[in-house]
Amino acid sequence: KAGVTQTPRYLIKTRGQQVTLSCSPISGHRSVSWYQQTPGQGLQFLFEYFSETQRNKGNFPGRFSGRQFSNSRSEMNVSTLELGDSALYLCASSLQGRGETQYFGPGTRLLVL
Amino acid sequence: DQQVKQNSPSLSVQEGRISILNCDYTNSMFDYFLWYKKYPAEGPTFLISISSIKDKNEDGRFTVFLNKSAKHLSLHIVPSQPGDSAVYFCAATTTSGTYKYIFGTGTRLKVLA
Numbered sequence: 001k002a003g004v005t006q007t008p009r010y011l012i013k014t015r016g017q018q019v020t021l022s023c024s025p026i027s028g029h030r031s032v033s034w035y036q037q038t039p040g041q042g043l044q045f046l047f048e049y050f051s052e053t054q055r056n057k058g059n060f061p062g063r064f065s066g067r068q069f070s071n072s073r074s075e076m077n078v079s080t081l082e083l084g085d086s087a088l089y090l091c092a093s094s095l096q097g098r099g100e101t102q103y104f105g106p107g108t109r110l111l112v113l
Numbered sequence: 114d115q116q117v118k119q120n121s122p123s124l125s126v127q128e129g130r131i132s133i134l135n136c137d138y139t140n141s142m143f144d145y146f147l148w149y150k151k152y153p154a155e156g157p158t159f160l161i162s163i164s165s166i167k168d169k170n171e172d173g174r175f176t177v178f179l180n181k182s183a184k185h186l187s188l189h190i191v192p193s194q195p196g197d198s199a200v201y202f203c204a205a206t207t208t209s210g211t212y213k214y215i216f217g218t219g220t221r222l223k224v225l226a
Contacts, residue, residue, distance in 0.1 A: 004156070033214065042218035043157070043202065056213045090156050092214075099145040099208030104156035 002027065004093050004105035012111045018079040021108045023091030025072050031055075031097025032074040034066060037088040037107070046089075049074050050097050078110075086112045116140045117205050119217035127225050132190040134220050136203035139184060142212070143205040148177060148188045151200045151219070160201075161188070164208075193224045 005024045013019050025032050033056075034046040045058035049068035066076045072093075078085055088109050092102035118137045126132045136146075144165035149157035163170040163177045163186065170177050176189045190197055200219045206212055 006156075035216075040218065043204075043216040045213050045215070048213060058213070088154075092156075098210075099206050099212075101147060101159050101162055102204075102214060103159060104149070106156045107154075109154065 004091060004103055006089075006091050006105035006108050008108060009106065010109045010111075012113065013081050014113050015081055015083060017081050018077065019081060019110060021076045021089055021091075021110075023074045023076070023093075023105060025074070025091075025093030026103055029093035029095055029103075030072050031094045031102075032068055032072060033092045033094075033097070033102060034074070034076050035090040035092065036060075037090060038086075043090065046076065048097060055097065081112045083112050086110060115218075116143075117203060117215045117217045119201075119203060119220050121220050122218070123221040123223070125223045125225060126193045128195055129192045132188075132193045132197065132222055132224065134188040134190075134201050134203075134222065136186045136188075136217055137184060138186075138205050138215075140205070140215075141184070142207045142209075143215075145206050145208050146177070146179060146186050147204045147206075147214075148175075149202045149204065150197075151202060157202060190222075193222075195224050195226050198222055198224050 033048040035043040048056040068074045088107045090107045092104045094100045147162040148160045151157040206214045
């Protein structure tokens with residue numbers, strides 16, 4: 001079974017631009033979560049989608065948004081990029097998102113200049 | 114409020130010896146715990162998990178211990194190998210409802226040959 005895939009793997013943007021990241025979960029997984037990892041901060045939860053609905057949300061500004069499609073693929077959008085948005089963005093999927101093992105993709109490394 | 118804490122940012126261990134990584138949590142609703150291993154520029158890889166109905170789970174060289182009264186879990190790696198050098202994250206969630214996964218800030222393990 002193919003793992004979680006994320007595209008693109010690397011991205012360079014400038015301040016003020018917007019970016020869209022994509023995540024394809026493991027086949028059959030309906031829950032997709034997004035995390036931001038910065039040095040020393042661990043993995044900060046952004047949001048979780050299940051059946052095309054945002055079910056959980058972390059403490060990030062409204063510039064961070066996401067959506068999920070009927071095939072469970074998910075996208076994350078960051079508008080008006082700031083230097084502090086430079087990070088590794090990770091996507092994880094699980095079957096139902098109810099206390100199960102989450103499996104992570106390789107991440108998208110975003111650099112904002 | 115950091116609900117999952119890994120108080121040791123780094124740990125060095127000699128090859129062949131035991132590595133013990135620790136994690137503390139504060140939320141008594143957490144009943145499912147996971148350990149992930151992460152190499153630079155890659156997504157976290159699931160290692161082992163434990164449900165709160167157990168106090169120990171073993172998988173090869175990896176054993177996770179859970180002390181519910183102390184709200185403490187630990188990951189033991191025996192024997193440690195140079196390939197185990199990575200950042201280890203513990204995570205906690207609840208199997209009731211749709212609570213998000215909370216990650217610690219990670220412990221960097223270095224296994225010395």
